[in-house]
Amino acid sequence: MTLIPTDLSASRISDAVRDPNREIAASSRIIDLSVGIVVCIPCFRRPQHLRLTLDSLVNQRTPRSFAVVMVENDAAKRESAPVAAEFLADGRLQGICLVEQRQGNCQAINAAFETAQALFPAATHFLMIDDDEIASPDWLELMVRTAEATGADVVGGPVLPVFDDDSKPWLAGHPAFCPAYDYTGAVPLIYGCGNCLITRAAFDGLESPVFDLRFNFLGGGDCDFFVRCRNAGMLFHWTAEAVITETVPPSRTSLSWIAKRGLRIGAINYRVQYKAAPSAAARVRVFVQMLGRLPLSLLRAARLLPTSKPVVAMHPVMVAFGSALAAFGFDPKPYEASKIVS
16 A cells, blocks of 8 residues: 655645646545545535535445545636545545636546546546435445456446426436436446446547547537447446436426437437548438438327326437537537636
8 A cells, every 4th residue: 555645745646637727626635546446526516515425425335445536627616625625634535626727527527537547546447426416325336346347348327316306206217317227237338427437448548538528518528438438349337236316406307407408418419429420421321310310209209298298208309409400510508607707
């Protein structure tokens, strides 16, 4: 075990950060450089929930030592950094919190994974959890154990919604909130990084930055990343028991938000497919397929209406329409925050 007191290792940590757009906001007093597991947490304007996220990591039932790398992506107000500093200072967690001054979803995630790999050279497993999520007590152990047992390059698990507004429990089955799989086993692909484990070998096999900045404000950088992993021949596994819960505020259960989510999913799907197309002819096929999905989505919605809520039945239409909008250059930008007046 190689322990370093951080007050004597500023140069080591600075070397790990490197990028002048990133700075260290806080670190634990002792860092074990030999840990094999790092949990990455991008943070943006949810300090109260971040406390719950970190509590869930403190309470993990595992004999394994792990570190955390938190990324504050609000360089102006920095509301998450003091919460991170509290958990690091009193030793409940070990690791660092850094500030990524360039705002955006992919910027924050790249900062977390790049810093984790540089600061912890012995680490082979990198997990991610969002700052509005809570890990079940056995989450980390199950994810790492799965990676070790299966040899998978990427492990995913379910993110189950917990609605602040409990008047719409049926929304848990809506495609915008429902996990991709309901079983444990090998899967062809996972689509989101809100509950994932990625091995160091997976990162080594892809160009940097691994999360494409073209998805920085749209979202979908994780989907694009996993598609590239699949195309590189990497293996995926799903662990249904490694549950994370996501707190869903009332603002995200409104009809307008759900409709916009469908449009964004469609835009992401189109952007990822278009980018992955290897030739001009393949890109034309992606465009033609997009046009074909518009009438098909109406038929699918008509079949769903008799047995589903209208907001569920209309989801395929919104996704198809979002793809069409993206094809003609219109993309939503949910991760582009409004400017903050300090």
